Amino acid sequence: MQPATADSVLGDFDNARFTHRGVTTTFRREDQNFIVHTAGEDGRMADFPVRYVFGVEPLQQLLLPLSRGRLQAFDIAWDSRPAAVGGQRWFHLNPEEVGDHSDPLHWTGPYMNWNTQCAECHSTDLEKRYDPDSRTYDSRYAEVDVACEACHGPGAQHIAQVRGESDRELPHVGFPVDLSQRGNWAFADGEPVARRQSELAHPGQVDTCGRCHARRGTLGDYHHGQPLLDTHRLSLPRPPLYHFDGQIRDEVYVYGSFLQSRMHREGVVCSNCHEPHSLELRAEGNGVCAQCHRPERYDTPQHHHHPVTSSGAACANCHMPETTYMVVDPRRDHSLRIPRPDLSVVMGTPNACNQCHREQSPEWALQALRDWGQAPEGTADHPARALQQLAAGNRSVVPGLLDLAQGDSEAPIQRAAILEALGEAGVAAEPLTPLLRHDDPILRLGAVQNAASLPPRERYALLRERIADPVASVRLATAEALADIPLAALPDTEAQALETLFREYRKTYRDHTDMPGVQLQLAIFLSQRGNRVAAEAAYRAALASNPQLLAGWLNLANLLRAEGREADARDALEQALELAPDSGQALHAMGLLEVRAGNRKSALDYLRRAAEQEDTGTRHRYVYAVALHDSGAEKQALQQLRALNSAAPGQEEILLALVSYSERAGEAAAALTYARELQSWFPDNPDYRQLVRRLQRLTGE
Ligand code: HEC
Ligand code: HEC
Ligand code: HEC
Ligand code: HEC
Ligand code: HEC
Ligand code: HEC
Ligand code: HEC
Numbered sequence: 001m002q003p004a005t006a007d008s009v010l011g012d013f014d015n016a017r018f019t020h021r022g023v024t025t026t027f028r029r030e031d032q033n034f035i036v037h038t039a040g041e042d043g044r045m046a047d048f049p050v051r052y053v054f055g056v057e058p059l060q061q062l063l064l065p066l067s068r069g070r071l072q073a074f075d076i077a078w079d080s081r082p083a084a085v086g087g088q089r090w091f092h093l094n095p096e097e098v099g100d101h102s103d104p105l106h107w108t109g110p111y112m113n114w115n116t117q118c119a120e121c122h123s124t125d126l127e128k129r130y131d132p133d134s135r136t137y138d139s140r141y142a143e144v145d146v147a148c149e150a151c152h153g154p155g156a157q158h159i160a161q162v163r164g165e166s167d168r169e170l171p172h173v174g175f176p177v178d179l180s181q182r183g184n185w186a187f188a189d190g191e192p193v194a195r196r197q198s199e200l201a202h203p204g205q206v207d208t209c210g211r212c213h214a215r216r217g218t219l220g221d222y223h224h225g226q227p228l229l230d231t232h233r234l235s236l237p238r239p240p241l242y243h244f245d246g247q248i249r250d251e252v253y254v255y256g257s258f259l260q261s262r263m264h265r266e267g268v269v270c271s272n273c274h275e276p277h278s279l280e281l282r283a284e285g286n287g288v289c290a291q292c293h294r295p296e297r298y299d300t301p302q303h304h305h306h307p308v309t310s311s312g313a314a315c316a317n318c319h320m321p322e323t324t325y326m327v328v329d330p331r332r333d334h335s336l337r338i339p340r341p342d343l344s345v346v347m348g349t350p351n352a353c354n355q356c357h358r359e360q361s362p363e364w365a366l367q368a369l370r371d372w373g374q375a376p377e378g379t380a381d382h383p384a385r386a387l388q389q390l391a392a393g394n395r396s397v398v399p400g401l402l403d404l405a406q407g408d409s410e411a412p413i414q415r416a417a418i419l420e421a422l423g424e425a426g427v428a429a430e431p432l433t434p435l436l437r438h439d440d441p442i443l444r445l446g447a448v449q450n451a452a453s454l455p456p457r458e459r460y461a462l463l464r465e466r467i468a469d470p471v472a473s474v475r476l477a478t479a480e481a482l483a484d485i486p487l488a489a490l491p492d493t494e495a496q497a498l499e500t501l502f503r504e505y506r507k508t509y510r511d512h513t514d515m516p517g518v519q520l521q522l523a524i525f526l527s528q529r530g531n532r533v534a535a536e537a538a539y540r541a542a543l544a545s546n547p548q549l550l551a552g553w554l555n556l557a558n559l560l561r562a563e564g565r566e567a568d569a570r571d572a573l574e575q576a577l578e579l580a581p582d583s584g585q586a587l588h589a590m591g592l593l594e595v596r597a598g599n600r601k602s603a604l605d606y607l608r609r610a611a612e613q614e615d616t617g618t619r620h621r622y623v624y625a626v627a628l629h630d631s632g633a634e635k636q637a638l639q640q641l642r643a644l645n646s647a648a649p650g651q652e653e654i655l656l657a658l659v660s661y662s663e664r665a666g667e668a669a670a671a672l673t674y675a676r677e678l679q680s681w682f683p684d685n686p687d688y689r690q691l692v693r694r695l696q697r698l699t700g701e
Contacts, residue, residue: 001063001122001145004034004050010060011078011090018076018090021100025076027090036064036074041108043101048074052144054122056080058087058329063114064107069137071114075107104516104546115139116514120222121212124150128218132513151208151276153177153224177225179276181205181269185292194292196267203227205269206258209276210234214255215241217518219472219508228255229441229473236417236446239391243349245340245384246414248333251325257334259413259442268292289315305372312356321352341365342379347388383410387418390425393618395650395681398427405446406431416446423450433462441471448474452481460485464494467501472508479505483528502529513538516546520555527559535559550580557589569593584613588620595627604631618648622657629661637661645674650681659691668699 002008013034016027023045025038034050051071054061058081062074075098081087092098098105105111115137119126125142142149149155158174160166172178181204185194207228210216216232223231237246237256246260258264273281273288281288286299297303298315306312318339320332339352344362353365369375379385383404386397404410405418419432428450435447444466451462459481466478479501487495505525512518523538539556542549553576560569570593576586591606604627611624621644629637641658645651655678662671672695679688 001052001054003144004053004062006032008053009034009050010053010056010080011062012088016090018092020076020092020095020098023100025090034062036062038074038076038107039101041066041101054118061093066108068135069115069139071139072107073112073114073118075105075112104548110514110516110545113514116512120218122146124148128511130511130514132510135514137514146212150212151179177204177208178202179205179208179271182271183267183269185272187294192294192297200267200269205271206255206264209270210255213253215250215252216255217515218512219476220511227441227471229445230471233473233476234442236420237413238387238417238421243384244347244388244391245337245343245349245382246335246417247337247350248323248331248335251331253331254334256413258336260411261334261336262411263336265411286313286315305368317356318352321350321355338376339365340376340382341369342376343382343384346379347385349384383414383418387421390421391616393425393616393648393651395425395427395648398422398425398650402427402429402431405435405450412440412442416442416449419443419446419450423453426453428452428454436462436466441469441474444469444471444474445477448477448481452477456485460490467497475501476505476508480525480528483525484530486530513541514545516542516549516552519545520549520552523552524555527555532559532563547575548579550576550583550586553579554585554589557593561593566593566596582613584610584615584620587613588623591623591627600631603627618644618651618654622651622654626657629657634661634665638665645677649677652678652682655681659695663695663698668695671695672699672701 011027013027013029018025018027023039025036028035028037036048036050037045038048040046040048048064050062051065052063054063054073058079060078060080062077063071064074066072075093076090077093079087079089079091094105100106101108103109111117115128116130119128119139119141123141123144124147127140129138129140130136131138152158153176155175157166157170161170161174166174172180181200183200184197186197187194204225207226208224210228211222211232214228214232215235216228219231219233221231228234235241235252235256237252237260238244239249241250241252242256243249246257248257254270258270261268270276272291275282282291286295290299293299293315299308299313301308301313304313304315304318311317316332319336320334321339322330322332324330340349341351341353341362343349344351344354345366351362351365353368354360354362357365366375381400383401386400386404389397390401401418401422405415405422410418415435419435422428422432432447432450435443436451438444438447448463448466451459454462463478463481466474467482469475469478482498483502485498487499490498506522509518509522509525513522519538519542523535523542526538527535529535536556536559539552539559543552543556546552553572557569557572557576560566560572570590573586573590573593576583577590580586587606588610591603591610594600594603594606597603604624607620607624607627610620614620621640625637625640625644628634628640638658638661641654641661645654645658648654655674658674659671659678662668662674672692675688675692675695679685679692682688
């Protein structure tokens with residue numbers, strides 16, 4: 001980030017023009033000023049002076065001022081690459097998605113707001129200073145760009161130390177955090193990979209970089225040397241941000257990938273490869289890997305099977321494939337994984353080989369690996385497949401995932417992702433409870449998200465001890481998981497502790513309600529707390545700043561329904577359907593509303609369309625089958641449920657419906673089969689044992 005001057009501005013301001021969706025923007029100079037003439041917040045054309053430029057290579061963005069202390073990142077950017085490779089032009093960052101000034105993604109909208117969306121990562125020691133009441137910013141920073149203290153923290157003692165003004169030798173040359181964690185690495189005789197000679201003592205360096213190189217939300221004030229999770233809410237490596245196997249998909253930066261890597265678990269940190277001051281790699285090309293991987297073993301066609309001069313012989317191209325963001329900005333996947341075309345074949349995840357060999361199929365790449373004697377193993381029981389099947393509603397993968405969550409074959413961040421996925425699928429098993437006390441906060445976080453699916457009493461009993469967790473992410477996740485617990489039902493001291501946590505939650509999130517997503521989260525929290533008036537206001541505020549927030553309309557409809565305001569709920573759902581006519585959730589909710597209104601035909605139609613859209617879970621298809629049955633289409637309902645049960649075995653509600661509908665159809669033997677299936681999935685449930693016995697008697701077995 002730099003002030004806009006003749007030196008810093010790269011783009012063409014010689015009356016250059018760029019047209020996007022009928023709006024022609026012009027870029028011109030007036031004396032020392034750089035002026036953008038374009039459509040503003042109200043859609044009217046106006047002049048905006050460029051305050052700052054953002055970035056240098058491969059693109060540069062412009063920051064333009066708006067009212068209420070806002071700086072906005074303009075969405076037409078300068079491609080600073082050489083003309084020979086297509087650069088030296090203005091281009092739109094998001095040409096397909098961004099509409100006119102009423103679109104929240106427009107440059108004047110909340111997502112392009114510098115104060116909240118960009119500044120913490122692009123300046124040093126940012127204070128956002130957002131006032132939710134007046135919706136104004138009074139943002140400040142210590143230095144306009146990323147400087148020493150962004151990584152090292154306060155530097156006064158360091159300067160004193162270096163100038164000889166300090167009376168004693170301070171640790172880490174006077175900086176508050178030890179970032180020098182590269183360690184010593186040595187090759188044992190004959191070993192192809194070097195080993196770290198002393199263990200990595202703490203996550204200080206990687207967490208410092210993660211503040212800006214991670215996909216995360218900001219929680220409170222930053223504290224140098226605290227775990228990242230204490231100041232930021234990290235997005236775990238799960239769809240839709242990542243692929244099921246943890247490869248990057250959306251723009252997720254580096255941290256969430258690197259934490260998955262085998263290398264990080266063996267003590268590698270960012271500065272083993274990056275010199276953090278010049279940002280250069282420690283060595284050129286494959287040399288950066290040769291620090292720890294013997295070239296005789298890896299940097300040879302015996303390993304990579306490409307001519308040494310080919311791009312296919314570069315370690316990073318196979319082990320850190322690129323995905324391009326912002327149209328021109330390729331980023332590497334830092335999970336440093338082995339390419340797995342076999343997984344591409346069975347589950348559609350990408351692999352490095354086909355990211356180059358685009359014209360070839362994954363089957364082709366897999367065959368090449370087989371020909372080279374490097375066929376991947378364990379395709380069938382790879383964790384990514386289990387996670388994909390769990391999302392589809394298949395319960396047979398649960399025991400395997402429970403083992404992965406408890407064992408240490410996977411990196412902690414992946415275990416946390418598995419815990420969260422299991423929780424969403426309603427699986428919170430007892431053996432997971434020790435993880436609530438694990439030393440690693442990311443596992444405690446995963447365990448809290450997991451326990452969120454338990455019934456209130458059990459949930460509170462387990463999560464009570466996390467109310468005072470030292471790490472903010474864990475505490476705030478606990479607040480969300482306990483939001484529906486009535487304080488009046490608790491002993492005084494416990495109620496007070498929980499109330500304090502709830503207050504912290506509201507305070508933390510209120511400071512960031514300039515983001516529609518945060519406002520929405522706060523609304524959900526308030527609604528679970530039973531504070532319906534405040535919740536409705538918060539939903540409406542979120543939707544005012546982003547009317548495209550589908551989840552906002554759906555949750556609002558749900559809240560209105562709970563209050564018996566069916567007509568208002570219908571309005572909200574109509575908005576949702578206008579926004580996303582194919583949204584399974586919106587169709588489903590509208591179907592249920594029609595059921596309540598007694599409009600059976602319309603209800604069935606909505607529920608059918610919801611069922612047709614369903615690609616994760618089984619709920620919508622299940623409900624449609626029940627509705628079919630209720631409408632007299634019994635055969636069709638049974639058919640649906642049978643198909644669903646074989647696609648997603650182990651779903652309690654589906655099996656129960658199969659038992660009851662089969663019995664009613666006079667197919668007692670089939671009912672017994674499903675009852676037995678039910679019993680095998682839920683062996684501890686006495687009701688199911690009884691059910692089996694009753695049906696045995698009935699069939700005379
Ligand atoms: C979570 C931290 C974070 C946030 C938030 C963030 N950026 Fe960045 N941004 C980065 C990092 C890190 C890089 C460069 C490293 C990379 O290539 O991954 C980068 C690179 C860029 C670049 C490429 C130019 C260059 O010099 O590399 C531009 C332009 C940019 N960001 C603009 C923005 C704008 C505009 C916003 C807000 C709408 C924003 N960024 C929000 C961290 C962030
Ligand atoms: C992007 C983050 C980052 C920025 C910005 C940064 N540093 Fe560093 N610095 C590091 C890291 C990481 C290390 C440890 C490198 C290693 O592992 O060898 C380090 C090491 C150092 C060391 C050696 C410390 C020791 O304990 O031996 C000094 C001194 C230092 N930096 C000073 C500075 C100064 C002065 C600036 C500003 C001009 C600066 N750094 C900017 C990340 C940063
Ligand atoms: C305060 C936020 C912040 C912190 C902390 C931070 N970075 Fe960055 N980093 C950025 C931004 C913003 C960019 C892109 C702009 C630029 O190129 O200067 C960047 C760029 C980089 C790049 C160059 C990317 C490229 O496109 O070439 C590397 C490498 C990098 N950072 C590594 C690190 C490492 C390693 C650490 C931790 C020691 C670290 N950063 C800490 C914000 C940060
Ligand atoms: C500072 C040392 C170090 C550097 C530098 C390094 N590695 Fe590693 N790498 C390791 C260690 C240690 C392991 C773990 C070996 C083991 O446990 O079997 C490893 C493992 C791997 C693996 C196996 C991953 C898996 O899931 O099984 C790959 C692939 C890999 N490294 C690629 C690279 C690439 C590519 C580079 C350069 C961009 C690189 N490494 C640089 C130390 C390093
Ligand atoms: C053309 C793609 C390709 C390139 C280039 C490549 N690798 Fe690999 N690498 C693989 C595949 C495939 C595997 C898994 C099969 C195997 O173990 O040989 C693998 C496995 C590995 C492993 C883990 C297994 C082991 O033998 O320890 C490491 C470490 C590794 N590669 C390092 C490197 C380094 C370092 C380079 C660069 C010098 C490199 N690779 C270049 C494809 C590649
Ligand atoms: C094993 C070596 C290795 C480690 C460890 C590593 N990186 Fe990288 N990183 C690379 C390589 C290689 C590139 C590609 C550089 C290039 O293409 O010029 C890269 C690229 C980047 C970039 C540029 C944008 C992108 O994503 O391609 C950023 C930013 C970055 N690394 C940050 C980090 C941070 C932060 C860490 C620690 C959390 C880290 N890296 C750890 C090897 C490493
Ligand atoms: C960075 C790009 C890149 C990646 C990644 C890459 N390749 Fe290649 N590959 C090439 C290029 C370029 C050639 C042509 C080499 C030559 O003959 O000069 C090639 C050649 C080949 C060939 C022989 C020529 C042919 O097309 O039949 C095979 C087979 C092959 N690659 C398989 C793989 C497999 C399998 C992987 C993943 C493990 C992989 N490649 C990863 C770039 C890549």
